Structures are given as structure tokens and as C-alpha cells.
Amino acid sequence: MTKIRWGIVGAARVNERLIPAINRSDLGELIAIGSRRKGAAKDCLLKHLPESENKVSCFDGLDQVINHESVDAIYIPLANEEHTNVALKAIRAKKHVLIEKPMAIKSEEVTILLEEAKKNNVEIMEGFMYAFHPQFDRIINTIKSNILGNISYAHSMFSFPIQPARFYRIDRSIENGGGALWDIGPYAIHTIRQCFKENPKRVMAIAKLNEHGADISTSGLIDFGNSKRATFDISFECTRRSEFEAFGALGRVKCPTVWQPEDKQAKIIINTESSGLTEEVVPAANHFVLEINHFNKAISSDIVPKLSNEDAFWNAKTLESIQQSIKEDGWVNL
Numbered sequence: 001m002t003k004i005r006w007g008i009v010g011a012a013r014v015n016e017r018l019i020p021a022i023n024r025s026d027l028g029e030l031i032a033i034g035s036r037r038k039g040a041a042k043d044c045l046l047k048h049l050p051e052s053e054n055k056v057s058c059f060d061g062l063d064q065v066i067n068h069e070s071v072d073a074i075y076i077p078l079a080n081e082e083h084t085n086v087a088l089k090a091i092r093a094k095k096h097v098l099i100e101k102p103m104a105i106k107s108e109e110v111t112i113l114l115e116e117a118k119k120n121n122v123e124i125m126e127g128f129m130y131a132f133h134p135q136f137d138r139i140i141n142t143i144k145s146n147i148l149g150n151i152s153y154a155h156s157m158f159s160f161p162i163q164p165a166r167f168y169r170i171d172r173s174i175e176n177g178g179g180a181l182w183d184i185g186p187y188a189i190h191t192i193r194q195c196f197k198e199n200p201k202r203v204m205a206i207a208k209l210n211e212h213g214a215d216i217s218t219s220g221l222i223d224f225g226n227s228k229r230a231t232f233d234i235s236f237e238c239t240r241r242s243e244f245e246a247f248g249a250l251g252r253v254k255c256p257t258v259w260q261p262e263d264k265q266a267k268i269i270i271n272t273e274s275s276g277l278t279e280e281v282v283p284a285a286n287h288f289v290l291e292i293n294h295f296n297k298a299i300s301s302d303i304v305p306k307l308s309n310e311d312a313f314w315n316a317k318t319l320e321s322i323q324q325s326i327k328e329d330g331w332v333n334l
């Protein structure tokens with residue numbers, strides 16, 4: 001198979017993970033990167049893939065990457081609120097797009113992106129790298145196997161104290177894409193949603209907002225109907241937690257490493273009424289490389305992307321409803 005030629009728009013911090021991943025993937029190669037800041041694309045490339053200096057074109061701008069005739073797929077690691085406009089341009093230029101989570105901060109924007117991708121016959125996927133780690137499949141297969149019974153409750157916790165170097169994540173209101181909800185919330189909410197066959201019926205959340213209107217901590221409740229419910233807690237001021245747990249009448253599964261860095265071993269604890277407690281170690285795996293490999297295959301063959309369009313829509317719908325609940329201080333129906 002011919003390699004998928006990738007372009008990146010934005011010299012973002014997360015490129016430290018994605019640039020090496022694109023070049024380590026079996027079917028992909030990076031050929032272009034652009035930044036709106038002069039020299040930043042080149043600096044980013046030299047920092048993360050110096051050996052490719054002569055193979056990758058660096059641009060002071062994003063349009064040169066979007067309209068590059070040799071680029072097949074574009075990775076979009078821009079600020080959350082910028083994803084939609086740039087993704088639309090890329091899709092209309094007939095490029096496949098991998099968009100960092102959250103795909104957009106409004107569900108109606110996700111709908112527009114999905115329709116436009118269909119019209120232009122290109123693949124589109126939200127970049128939830130954690131879903132490509134073997135530990136994720138192990139959790140989902142445990143739930144599907146029914147050894148826990150029907151899942152009636154799930155809980156997720158994601159937090160770390162935000163460092164001053166990252167204060168740009170909380171310098172604008174939630175409505176404008178800032179805060180923990182749009183940064184770490186997508187992981188906590190997405191994982192919960194994978195446990196239930198139903199979509200959320202209503203949500204309720206409270207948050208501590210800073211002077212810019214960005215949430216520093218948010219806790220909430222998601223009602224899936226028929227007594228199926230989940231709670232989540234995300235925070236930029238609590239100690240590091242990366243935990244997910246789901247409960248049925250027959251047992252529980254817990255993963256204390258669910259969104260952790262790719263170079264660490266993962267752990268899954270299963271406790272059932274019949275077999276008691278087992279602890280499994282899942283070897284370290286680079287979920288960024290696995291994600292890029294998967295998207296390369298989705299582009300070049302007939303495999304359906306693991307993260308579906310419907311999933312991206314419901315993720316945005318749930319997150320924007322949580323945002324509304326924080327604002328209105330009450331339940332929001334979806």
C-alpha cells in the first residue's frame with residue numbers, strides 16, 4: 001500500500017507525541033507542517049523529528065498545508081475552539097482529517113463537519129488516542145462479556161495540578177473552549193459513554209470557575225435512563241488521577257491508568273462475585289502510533305474508523321449540555 005502523506009496544522013505542544021507517531025506508523029509519513037507563528041513550524045519539526053528536516057516542508061501559515069497538493073491527511077491540534085473552521089477548510093480541500101479531542105465545542109459544528117466530510121468523500125475522526133490502547137479493549141470486552149452483569153453505574157476521575165506553563169488552557173471561558181471541561185473532560189465523558197448502549201438522557205454538573213470563566217474543577221452526574229447513571233470529577237487543582245470504574249450486579253472493573261502516558265504499564269482490576277479479585281498488567285503501548293496506524297488503514301482500505309461519527313456527535317452533545325448545566329445550575333435534558 002502507498003503511504004498516507006500527512007500534514008499538520010499548528011505547532012502545538014501535543015505534536016511532541018504525534019510527530020514521532022506519524023513517522024513510526026507503518027503506512028504514514030509526515031510531509032508538511034504549518035504554524036501561524038513565524039519559524040514555529042520549523043522549530044517544532046527540528047525539536048521532535050530532526051532527522052526529517054529535509055523531507056518535511058515547513059510553512060509560516062496553515063493554508064499552505066491545507067492546500068498542499070501532495071498532502072492526503074491533516075492532523076489538527078489547534079486550540080479547541082479553532083478546530084471547526086480549519087477542519088472545514090481541510091475537508092473542502094479533499095483532505096482526510098484527524099481532529100484532536102474535542103472535535104468541536106458545539107454539537108451543531110460536529111454535525112456540519114460530518115456532513116461536509118461525507119459530501120467530500122473523506123474520512124474524519126476525533127483524536128481519542130486512549131481508545132487505541134489495548135487496555136481500552138480489555139475494559140470494553142470485560143463489560144461486553146457480561147461477567148459483571150449489566151453495567152448500572154460508572155465513574156471517572158481525571159485530574160492533575162495545572163502548571164503555570166499551561167495557564168493558557170484556562171485563560172478563556174468554557175463557552176470559548178477554555179478550562180478542564182474541554183481539556184480533560186472529553187476523556188472522562190467519552191470513557192463513561194462507552195459503558196452504556198444508551199445515549200445520555202440528562203446531565204447535571206457544578207464547577208469552580210476562575211476569573212476568566214474557565215472551569216478549574218467540574219463534577220457531574222449523567223443519567224442514561226432506567227437507573228443507569230455515571231458520575232465524573234475532573235480537576236486542574238487535585239492530585240493526579242486517571243481512573244475509571246464500572247459496576248454491575250455481578251462485579252466491577254477498575255482501571256487506574258486509563259488516560260496515562262503511552263510509556264507506562266497499564267493496570268486493570270476485575271472483581272466479580274464468583275471469581276474474586278484479579279489484577280492484570282497490560283504492557284505499555286504507544287496509543288498515538290496505534291491511532292495513526294488505524295486512521296491510515298481507514299483511509300487506504302475499507303475499515304470503518306473505530307471512533308464513529310455518531311460517537312463524536314454525542315460526545316459534543318454531552319459536553320455542551322454539561323457546560324449548559326454549569327451555567328444554569330440545574331439538570332439539562334439532551
Ligand SMILES: NC(=O)c1ccc[n+]([C@@H]2O[C@H](COP(=O)([O-])OP(=O)(O)OC[C@H]3O[C@@H](n4cnc5c(N)ncnc54)[C@H](OP(=O)(O)O)[C@@H]3O)[C@@H](O)[C@H]2O)c1
Binds near residue numbers: 011040076100182
Ligand atoms: N491527545 C492528547 O494526548 C492531547 C494532549 C494535549 C492536548 N490535546 C488536544 O490537542 C489540541 C492542542 O492542545 P495543545 O495543548 O497541544 O495546544 P497548544 O500547545 O496550546 O497549541 C494549540 C495551538 O496554539 C498555537 N500555539 C502554540 N503555542 C503557542 C504560543 N506559545 N503562543 C501562541 N500560540 C501558540 C499553535 O498554533 P500556531 O502554531 O498556528 O500558532 C497551536 O496549534 C487541543 O484540542 C487539545 O484538547 C490532546
